[in-house]
Amino acid sequence: MQNLTLLDGPKFQITIQRLCRQLIENHDDFTNSVLIGTQPRGIYLARRVAEELRKILPNKTILQGDMDVTFYRDDFRRGERQLVPNQTRIDFIIEGKKVILIDDVLWTGRTIRAAMDGMLYFGRPAKVELLVLVDRRYSRHLPVAADYVGIEVDSIASQKVVVSWKETDGEDKIILVSEK
Amino acid sequence: MFDINHGENSQTMAELSTRHLLGIKDLNLSDIELIFETADEFKSVLNRPIKKVPSLRDVTIANIFFENSTRTRLSFELAEKRLSADVVNFAASSSSVSKGETLIDTVNNILAMKVDMVVMRHPYAGAGIFLSKHVKAQIVNAGDGAHEHPTQALLDAFSIRERYGDVAGKKVAIVGDILHSRVALSNILCLKQLGAEVMVCGPTTLIPKYIGALGVKVEHDLLSALNWCDVANMLRIQLERQDIKYFPSLREYSMLYGLNKQILDSLDKEITIMHPGPINRGVEITSDVADSKQSIILDQVENGVAIRMAVLYLLAGQAQ
Numbered sequence: 001m002q003n004l005t006l007l008d009g010p011k012f013q014i015t016i017q018r019l020c021r022q023l024i025e026n027h028d029d030f031t032n033s034v035l036i037g038t039q040p041r042g043i044y045l046a047r048r049v050a051e052e053l054r055k056i057l058p059n060k061t062i063l064q065g066d067m068d069v070t071f072y073r074d075d076f077r078r079g080e081r082q083l084v085p086n087q088t089r090i091d092f093i094i095e096g097k098k099v100i101l102i103d104d105v106l107w108t109g110r111t112i113r114a115a116m117d118g119m120l121y122f123g124r125p126a127k128v129e130l131l132v133l134v135d136r137r138y139s140r141h142l143p144v145a146a147d148y149v150g151i152e153v154d155s156i157a158s159q160k161v162v163v164s165w166k167e168t169d170g171e172d173k174i175i176l177v178s179e180k
Numbered sequence: 181m182f183d184i185n186h187g188e189n190s191q192t193m194a195e196l197s198t199r200h201l202l203g204i205k206d207l208n209l210s211d212i213e214l215i216f217e218t219a220d221e222f223k224s225v226l227n228r229p230i231k232k233v234p235s236l237r238d239v240t241i242a243n244i245f246f247e248n249s250t251r252t253r254l255s256f257e258l259a260e261k262r263l264s265a266d267v268v269n270f271a272a273s274s275s276s277v278s279k280g281e282t283l284i285d286t287v288n289n290i291l292a293m294k295v296d297m298v299v300m301r302h303p304y305a306g307a308g309i310f311l312s313k314h315v316k317a318q319i320v321n322a323g324d325g326a327h328e329h330p331t332q333a334l335l336d337a338f339s340i341r342e343r344y345g346d347v348a349g350k351k352v353a354i355v356g357d358i359l360h361s362r363v364a365l366s367n368i369l370c371l372k373q374l375g376a377e378v379m380v381c382g383p384t385t386l387i388p389k390y391i392g393a394l395g396v397k398v399e400h401d402l403l404s405a406l407n408w409c410d411v412a413n414m415l416r417i418q419l420e421r422q423d424i425k426y427f428p429s430l431r432e433y434s435m436l437y438g439l440n441k442q443i444l445d446s447l448d449k450e451i452t453i454m455h456p457g458p459i460n461r462g463v464e465i466t467s468d469v470a471d472s473k474q475s476i477i478l479d480q481v482e483n484g485v486a487i488r489m490a491v492l493y494l495l496a497g498q499a500q
Contacts, residue, residue: 039191070221071221071233071493072233076236076496076497077238077496077497081195082194082494082497082498083191083192083193084192085218086191087221088221117234118233121230121233122229
C-alpha cells in the first residue's frame, strides 16, 4: 500500500474557491440553479460548495440536495455484494432548473449516468452540468465529461483516489492509493 | 470493476442471510434492520411525484395465490410495479389447479416461462418451504396456512418503529384468535427479535398450548392486557379455519374480547391500535376505535408497500 498526496492544505481550499467562482460566472446569482451532490461521498463536496457560495453571495438562497443513485445503478444483480441505499434529500422542484451535479471523483462515469437517470424522477431540468473535484482521465466507460474540474489525475484501474473531508475524516485531502 | 470504490469509505454493502423469505424464523436481527433501512428509502420514493424506481426492470415475478387476498396481493403487485418488475398474477380458483395439477407442476410450468421470483399464498403451512426445495426461483411467502406471514410481521414492526422510534422495550399485546393466526406467530418472532415484550390475549380455546415457550406472556382478560401494553394488535376471528366451535357465539366473543371506545377511554394512557385486516367491524374492534386517531391501521397498509419493495429488492439483488 502506497499513498501519494495529490492535494491538501491551502491549495485544497483554493481549488474549491476557484470552482465556486467558475460556477458564479455561469450561474450568476443562482436564482434558477440548484446543487445536487451524489451519495455517499459527493454530498460533502456539494455541502462545501454550497457553504462557500453562501459566503460569496450572502443574500442569495443556494439550494442543495443529496441524491442517492443506488436504485438507478446499472450493476444491480451483477455485483458480488449488495449496496445499502443512502438517503435522497431533494426538498425542491428540479423542473425547469439548471442542475449542477456534484461528485468527488469522476472515474467510469457510471454513477453520473445513474444520477442523471434518478434526477429525471424529480422533474425535467432545463440544463445539467457536472462538477467534480477529481477527474481520473482516460478511464471512462461512458461518454461523460465534467464541466468544472478541481484537479485532473492520470491513474490506472488498480489505484484508488480517496477524498477525505475535515467534517468526517479530520482533514481535507486527496490521496492516490496504490496497491504496492 | 465498478466505480463504487471511490475511496476506502465507499458505500456500505450488506445482504440478507437467506435466499427466500419463507418466515421470520429464517431472519436474524441484522436482516430485519437491513429490510427496515431499505424500506425507509422506498417509503420516501413512494412519497415522490413519480413513485417508481427502475431497479427490477429485468426481473419477472409471479404472484401465485391459492387463497383469497385483497390487501396482500395488491400490496405485492404495487411493490413489484414500483420497482419496475414484470408481473404475472395467478389465482388458483381460475386455474388448472382445479383440474388436478400438483403444486410443483403448476409452479414449474410458470417458471418455464422464465419467471425469477414467486410470491405465494397457500392454505397449507409449509407450502413455501416445500416449494423452495423443489424449484429454482426465489420464493416469498405471502402467508402459508396458520404458519407464517413474514411481510405482515415486518410491516407491523416497521409501523411500531415509525410511531415510537424504536421497537425494543415496547409492550405489544396480540389479541384474538392466536391459534389460527399466521400473523400472530410471525409477529411474535419478529417483535421478540427486535427486543419488544409480547403478550397474547384471547379465550383459552384460541390460545395454543405451550405458546409460553416462545417467550410471550399469556393473558385471558382484555382489560388487563390493554393496561399492560403500549400497542394492541387486534386480530380477526378466522372462522374459515375453525373446524369446531371454539366459543359460544360471536356476540359473546365480542363482549369479552372486542375493543370499543369505552374500554379505550377507561385506560389511563393512550395506546396504539393495530389491525392486519380484514376488519370485522363490531366483532374484534368497533368502528369508532378502528377510525380513531390512536389507530394506525391505514399507516400499516401504506408501510406494507415499502416493506415489500425492500424485501423484493434485497432478494432480487443477491448474486444469482
